[in-house]
Amino acid sequence: MSTREKIVDAAMTVVREQGVGRLTLDEAAKVANVSKGGVLYHFKTKDDLVRAMVARLIDRCEEVSQHYYNLEPDGPYRWARTVVRTCFDPNGPASDPVGGALMAAMAINPDLMVPFRTVYDRWIERLKSDSPDFERGAIIAMAMDGMCFERMLGLNLVNEEVAERVKLAALALLT
Amino acid sequence: MSTREKIVDAAMTVVREQGVGRLTLDEAAKVANVSKGGVLYHFKTKDDLVRAMVARLIDRCEEVSQHYYNLEPDGPYRWARTVVRTCFDPNGPASDPVGGALMAAMAINPDLMVPFRTVYDRWIERLKSDSPDFERGAIIAMAMDGMCFERMLGLNLVNEEVAERVKLAALALLT
Amino acid sequence: MSTREKIVDAAMTVVREQGVGRLTLDEAAKVANVSKGGVLYHFKTKDDLVRAMVARLIDRCEEVSQHYYNLEPDGPYRWARTVVRTCFDPNGPASDPVGGALMAAMAINPDLMVPFRTVYDRWIERLKSDSPDFERGAIIAMAMDGMCFERMLGLNLVNEEVAERVKLAALALLT
Amino acid sequence: MSTREKIVDAAMTVVREQGVGRLTLDEAAKVANVSKGGVLYHFKTKDDLVRAMVARLIDRCEEVSQHYYNLEPDGPYRWARTVVRTCFDPNGPASDPVGGALMAAMAINPDLMVPFRTVYDRWIERLKSDSPDFERGAIIAMAMDGMCFERMLGLNLVNEEVAERVKLAALALLT
DNA sequence: ACCTTCGGGACTGCCCGTTACT
DNA sequence: AGTAACGGGCAGTCCCGAAGGT
Numbered sequence: 001m002s003t004r005e006k007i008v009d010a011a012m013t014v015v016r017e018q019g020v021g022r023l024t025l026d027e028a029a030k031v032a033n034v035s036k037g038g039v040l041y042h043f044k045t046k047d048d049l050v051r052a053m054v055a056r057l058i059d060r061c062e063e064v065s066q067h068y069y070n071l072e073p074d075g076p077y078r079w080a081r082t083v084v085r086t087c088f089d090p091n092g093p094a095s096d097p098v099g100g101a102l103m104a105a106m107a108i109n110p111d112l113m114v115p116f117r118t119v120y121d122r123w124i125e126r127l128k129s130d131s132p133d134f135e136r137g138a139i140i141a142m143a144m145d146g147m148c149f150e151r152m153l154g155l156n157l158v159n160e161e162v163a164e165r166v167k168l169a170a171l172a173l174l175t
Numbered sequence: 176m177s178t179r180e181k182i183v184d185a186a187m188t189v190v191r192e193q194g195v196g197r198l199t200l201d202e203a204a205k206v207a208n209v210s211k212g213g214v215l216y217h218f219k220t221k222d223d224l225v226r227a228m229v230a231r232l233i234d235r236c237e238e239v240s241q242h243y244y245n246l247e248p249d250g251p252y253r254w255a256r257t258v259v260r261t262c263f264d265p266n267g268p269a270s271d272p273v274g275g276a277l278m279a280a281m282a283i284n285p286d287l288m289v290p291f292r293t294v295y296d297r298w299i300e301r302l303k304s305d306s307p308d309f310e311r312g313a314i315i316a317m318a319m320d321g322m323c324f325e326r327m328l329g330l331n332l333v334n335e336e337v338a339e340r341v342k343l344a345a346l347a348l349l350t
Numbered sequence: 351m352s353t354r355e356k357i358v359d360a361a362m363t364v365v366r367e368q369g370v371g372r373l374t375l376d377e378a379a380k381v382a383n384v385s386k387g388g389v390l391y392h393f394k395t396k397d398d399l400v401r402a403m404v405a406r407l408i409d410r411c412e413e414v415s416q417h418y419y420n421l422e423p424d425g426p427y428r429w430a431r432t433v434v435r436t437c438f439d440p441n442g443p444a445s446d447p448v449g450g451a452l453m454a455a456m457a458i459n460p461d462l463m464v465p466f467r468t469v470y471d472r473w474i475e476r477l478k479s480d481s482p483d484f485e486r487g488a489i490i491a492m493a494m495d496g497m498c499f500e501r502m503l504g505l506n507l508v509n510e511e512v513a514e515r516v517k518l519a520a521l522a523l524l525t
Numbered sequence: 526m527s528t529r530e531k532i533v534d535a536a537m538t539v540v541r542e543q544g545v546g547r548l549t550l551d552e553a554a555k556v557a558n559v560s561k562g563g564v565l566y567h568f569k570t571k572d573d574l575v576r577a578m579v580a581r582l583i584d585r586c587e588e589v590s591q592h593y594y595n596l597e598p599d600g601p602y603r604w605a606r607t608v609v610r611t612c613f614d615p616n617g618p619a620s621d622p623v624g625g626a627l628m629a630a631m632a633i634n635p636d637l638m639v640p641f642r643t644v645y646d647r648w649i650e651r652l653k654s655d656s657p658d659f660e661r662g663a664i665i666a667m668a669m670d671g672m673c674f675e676r677m678l679g680l681n682l683v684n685e686e687v688a689e690r691v692k693l694a695a696l697a698l699l700t
Numbered sequence: 701a702c703c704t705t706c707g708g709g710a711c712t713g714c715c716c717g718t719t720a721c722t
Numbered sequence: 723a724g725t726a727a728c729g730g731g732c733a734g735t736c737c738c739g740a741a742g743g744t
Contacts, residue, residue, distance in 0.1 A: 457628070457678070458545060459546065474682060485693075485694035491671075494667075494671070496673075500667070504642065507645075507667060512660070516660050
C-alpha cells in the first residue's frame, strides 16, 4: 500500500480510537510509522489530510449505497429504501465512528464540509427522482441520518433487538 | 446578570459566530468583558465551561418541549408530536447552531456527553409511554434529530417552503 | 487555636503531604478551612507565610535542642553532643520532612533564608564555646546536618539498625 | 557542540545565576539561543530537561571522584578520603551552586531523585568496601555532604581559612 | 476578622509547518 | 520520497494579590 494511503488509514485509526482531539500530525505519523516530515510531504497541511479522510469516507458511502441500490428491486422509493439498507449495514460507513469524528473535524473547519455538501445534494436529487411522496422519503432519510449521528455520539435510541423492527417499520413506510 | 452567566453567554456567542475551533478561554473572556482570571475563578477548567454550556442547552430543551407538550392535545403520540413541534420552532434550541457546536465540543471530549445521555434516555421513556407503535414514534423522533444535526452541519435537506410540508407529513404519521 | 496558627499548620501539612510545589495560598486556605481572603488578612504575601513557617521551624529547633542541652552532662563538646542527640530524636524537627521542604521553598526565594542564617551563626558560636577542638566539633555537626538533609531527600546512608551505631560513634568522638 | 548540550548548559547557567525559581523553558531557550520549540523537541517536558541536568551532575561527580581516587594512595578509607578531597576541590561539582539548585528542583518533583539515589547507593557500597570502621567513614562522608548542602544554602560553617584545618582534621580521622 | 470575586501575569506543553539534508 | 531539527505561536492552567463587601 502506498505511504499516502497508510497515512490516511493511520489518521482514521487515531480518530476512531482516541477522538478528534487527538488527531495531530505527529500522532498520525507515529501510527503510520512515518516521520512527520513524511506526512507533510504528502499533505501540505493538516486540512489537506482531513480532506483526504473526508474524500475516502464519501467514496465508501457511494460504494456501499451503490451496492445496495443494485440489490434493491426497482419501484417507488428505491433510493430511500437503499438509504435504509445502507444505514443498517453493520459493516457500512454508517456504523463507523470515524464518520462522527470527521463531522467534528469538519465542524472545526467548516470549509472541509464543502465536498460533503455536494454529495449530500446528489443524494437529495436521487431521493426526489423516485419518491412519489418526497416528504415521506425525506422523513425516512432524515431518520436514518439521525440514527447515524446518534450512534456517533454514543446515543442509542434503539438497541439491537428493536433495530430490526425499526428497519422493517421504515421499509413498510416506503411501499 | 451574574458574571458566571455572562461568561456562559459569551461562550455560546463565540461558538455560534466563530465555530467550536475558536472557543478558547481567552476569547470567551474577551467577549464576556472579563479577565481570564475571572473566567478561571468560575470554571476551574475549560471542560467545566463546556459542561455549563451543555447544562444550559439541556435546560432550554426541557423548557421549550415542556411548553409545546402543554399546548399539544392529549392522545396517542403526544410526546412524538411535541418533538416535531419543538424541532420546527424557529426560536427553539433545535435551530440554534450552538447545539451543533456543542456536539462537536463533546465529540472532542466524550465525557462531556454523559449528562446529555441521561436526558436523552428520559426522552426515549416519554416516547415509549404514549406511542401505540413505538417504532413509528422512534422513526419520527430520529428524523427530527437528523434534521437538527443537518442544520447544524449546514446541510439542508429541505428549504423553508417544503419544511412546512415535511412538518405536516410528520404529524400526519402520528395520528 | 488562633486562625493564624491554623494557617501555618495547614501550610506545613501541605508541604509535608504534597511537596513544596503544591504550597499555594488557596491550598493552604482550603486545608486550614479558611478562605483565601482570610489567609491574605494574616499574611500580606506568600513570602510572609513562608517566613512564619521558617520562624516556627526555628523555634522548634531551639526548643528541642535546649531540652537536650539541659539533659546533657556538662563538659567539653556539650553543644556538639546536644546536636547529635537532637538529630537522632525521632520526634525532633530534624526528622520532619517539613524541614527539607522549607529548604526548597527558601532556595526559591533566597531572602527567606536570612533569619535561618542568623540562628545558624548562633549555633556555630555555641559549638565554638565549648569545643576543645573546634574542627572536631564542626565535623560532627556537619555530619548531623548532612544526615538531616539526606533524610529530607529520601537518601538513607544508614538504616535504622546502624543509625544507633553511628550515633554512638559520633558521641565517642566527642569525649 | 550539539544543540541538546547547549540547552542543558544554558539551563545550568540559569540556575546558577538566577536560582531555581527562574528556571523556565523560555529562559533556558533564550540563554541557549534556541527557540522554545527547539527545546521542546529535545526535551518533551521540563522534567526531562531537569533529568538531563541531574544526569550531567552525576557524571561530573563520578569523573572528579574517580580522578581523586586514582591520586589517593591505596589503603584503608581510600574512598572516604576521596570523598574529602572531592568535596574540597574548589572546581569540583561540590562547589558548584548548581548542585543545590538541582536539589531544590528535585525536592519539587521527588521522582527526579530516583537516578540520584541509585548512584548514592553505589557510593555507600564503595565506602563500605574499604572502611575498617564503617561508622567512622560514614560520619566523615555525611560531614562532607553536610558541608556541600550548607554551601548550597549559603550557610558557611567554616570560612576559607579554617576549611583547610577541617580538611586535615577529617583526613586525620581516616588513618 | 474574614469572605467572594476578579485582574493580570507567567509558565508549561502542544502542535503546525519550514528548512536543510539525504 | 523521506527525515531530523527547529521556529514560533498560542491555548490551558495556575496562582498571587487587590478590591470591596459583611
